[in-house]
Ligand code: TXA
């Protein structure tokens with residue numbers, strides 16, 4: 358079943374594939390013409406660099422050979438998994454991947470179809486498989502909606518995590534999280550035994566992760582926080598309750614409760630964003646919560 362997609366990748370074309378975070382838009386990381394197509398298909402600005410996806414440690418050394426003991430320790434602890442390392446790049450890494458930076462981003466996804474593709478087709482660049490300006494796709498039909506029904510997509514069903522990987526810059530100390538994800542600063546600190554910084558929106562210097570300067574997706578519907586006791590009485594509002602508010606008995610098309618299952622909520626969020634627009638909701642109201650930084654971060658970005 359995967360052979361058809363390997364053929365497409367090997368001839369220098371682009372294939373969407375599932376990972377544990379979101380669907381990626383894959384092309385050979387060794388073929389500049391194939392990578393150009395990725396930028397064209399997504400409508401992605403050329404100064405926003407891509408993540409190289411690998412299936413084993415040996416592949417990493419083709420892109421970065423300065424792997425510190427700290428980096429190695431984190432790779433051992435979290436790979437394959439939703440953690441992307443920004444490392445000093447080797448001179449041979451294609452400029453189109455790194456947007457001319459002297460670092461390269463690398464990750465080993467925790468998904469058997471993704472790993473099988475990479476093992477046979479070689480390392481793949483893979484941004485999220487959405488059109489720039491849309492939320493990352495977490496389901497097959499999201500990719501088809503953005504890229505067309507005939508676009509080649511390896512079907513892996515819904516993505517397990519539903520939010521993009523944590524990006525950590527290991528090129529200088531103190532190490533800095535450039536994009537929060539499922540793996541938290543605390544998780545990283547517990548392995549490293551040192552403090553990890555988190556890039557704040559207050560950062561005034563040039564953004565360390567170029568992607569962060571682009572506006573993030575927000576649905577056409579207005580997104581806002583609400584209190585737990587808000588009564589859902591507007592048919593044009595979609596209400597999302599991460600907790601289990603006593604006054605929310607049953608769910609329906611515009612009311613959803615997650616009963617404190619934040620993994621479920623994360624898996625569902627981008628689909629809700631897309632549904633809000635497809636179904637013409639005017640507003641998306643989300644009950645305030647504290648835990649799960651990455652989820653808070655994506656919602657806060659959508660609120661703007
Ligand atoms: O979970 C994920 O990471 C997904 C799946 C498909 O693996 N991929 C993904 O790729 O989210 P993308 O291209 O949508 O986001 C990559 C982020 C961007 O914010 C980009 O600016 C940043 O990583 N990035 C890439 N290379 C970088 C570098 N050398 N230095 C700093 N940031 C970099």
Ligand code: MG
Nearest residue numbers: 484485486493
């Ligand atoms: Mg993206």
